[in-house]
Ligand SMILES: Nc1ncnc2c1ncn2[C@@H]1O[C@H](COP(=O)(O)OP(=O)(O)OP(=O)(O)O)[C@@H](O)[C@H]1O
């Protein structure tokens with residue numbers, strides 16, 4: 075039998091029960107549509123918002139001294155000299171690299187004191203990267219020349235009743251057992267959406283922080299950014315290769331495990347819904363294929379009697395199932411694509427509580443859609459997997475069908 | 486072409502308390518060109534006999550030798566090829582594929598044989614002309630009468646040039662007029678193509694046309710007589 079004849083026969087067979095085929099294909103189409111919209115929205119917002127969120131804190135990647143991650147010791151630092159910067163530049167895919175010196179200190183003002191998180195940043199580069207200046211609520215942003223300027227989080231300022239221009243003392247342990255102490259003046263009060271950070275953060279110009287901790291020209295981390303979130307693994311690989319063993323390359327998920335977990339949970343709940351959806355659709359597909367097999371027992375027996383090989387008959391019924399599934403997939407894609415395309419160019423703007431929650435996580439309150447080919451491939455793969463599982467039934471039935479018994483009647 | 490049946494036996498449910506001997510130590514010989522009717526009461530074993538002759542069912546005992554090959558010894562796979570190339574089947578309920586046109590139904594087995602498209606089509610058109618359906622080539626079975634469907638089935642059975650055609654009660658679903666028309670066609674093809682026809686039937690109209698009648702009772706040949714061959718012209722209606 076020519077392949078063309080088989081294809082023609084299979085295609086016509088599925089339209090013998092037009093309504094049943096349409097309902098089954100329609101169910102696949104709807105499942106595909108819903109899953110695609112949901113997954114596109116999820117992945118779209120992950121990659122878009124992750125780009126924003128990582129800018130604010132972790133970066134795509136950070137380079138740290140191999141001992142720093144363990145207890146954030148001020149003794150485990152990386153150089154910030156020109157030679158080191160050149161090495162960073164040689165990492166393929168790096169678009170931005172900003173230095174930070176992060177450590178702890180005891181903050182004090184008036185008669186109150188509290189443990190704070192000190193972040194030394196290069197004022198201009200940091201602002202260009204994370205938009206820090208925009209977060210200044212009161213007062214002003216600082217420059218490299220502001221030797222004694224600090225920016226403090228809004229909640230922290232409340233705790234100390236600090237106002238712009240007030241004095242603020244930092245006290246702690248410096249490089250290799252030295253004592254770190256300094257008197258500063260509040261240049262500005264900044265707002266952090268994350269309340270925990272807002273209650274602890276103190277920004278210093280990098281040089282000021284280096285002077286406080288007496289580290290010389292060293293930093294605790296180089297924060298790296300690249301072109302797109304999906305390129306992070308490649309970037310990480312290149313960084314590892316370039317920087318060697320002494321430098322620890324950590325990705326955003328390692329540095330912000332809560333964020334990674336949040337995304338992981340969200341993604342898993344999406345996957346679970348899809349699983350349920352396709353489970354239901356899979357049963358529908360199975361019912362249709364099983365009916366197509368059972369009601370045609372005699373027809374199959376006739377075909378076997380007249381000399382059609384079992385394998386050829388199995389190919390025919392698998393092809394029929396495939397055509398139903400593909401009809402569903404094509405219907406689903408035709409429905410989904412314009413919707414995804416629209417939202418890709420017109421992301422949903424979130425409002426109200428949801429918007430606030432997003433912003434607190436450092437996300438922008440929009441939900442852009444993704445058109446990544448992997449999303450489509452993934453959904454089509456799920457449908458084809460269902461098809462393969464469902465097809466096992468007719469394949470087995472045909473394998474076992476006794477021609478004489480099959481010819482006799484319906485069961 | 487010859488079919489030689491020796492000691493052929495089929496027992497259903499042999500190991501139970503109620504074994505049924507459907508075909509009981511049958512010896513039979515059918516030669517080229519014959520037009521044979523197997524008649525007998527319901528349950529006498531006609532279908533079982535035909536199925537074993539056609540390699541659809543396996544006997545418990547005995548041999549079916551077709552042109553020197555004992556088909557009871559063939560594997561399932563070999564049997565499928567044997568049925569495809571050597572036997573044409575006609576069923577009581579026509580059993581055409583509902584989604585294929587008359588032409589495609591007739592081409593079907595030739596397609597399975599791997600014959601070229603032009604060859605399939607030429608032969609199918611010729612046969613459909615022979616059975617008087619030259620103007621119904623592109624009708625699907627649903628748009629044909631029962632008699633027309635059975636004529637398509639006859640054409641389908643003959644298309645792969647089989648050694649013989651097995652027809653289990655081919656006229657049971659047809660009225661008198663249609664039955665005679667179909668028998669005329671089968672007789673003509675029997676002569677034209679030299680293909681052996683073996684029927685099972687209860688139908689006296691079929692029996693009156695047969696050149697040989699085998700009477701089957703309780704799984705045994707009760708009578709095997711050569712009837713006077715009747716020409717279509719002198720049939721009684
Ligand atoms: N699969 C089976 N299992 C058990 N017994 C069977 C089976 N098939 C047929 N029989 C029995 O074998 C005997 C012969 O059956 P068969 O179908 O060959 O008769 P038949 O002559 O074709 O009858 P009819 O004219 O009604 O078609 C019957 O008694 C029937 O009940």
Ligand SMILES: [Mg+2]
Pocket residue numbers: 531532533653
């Ligand atoms: Mg019968």
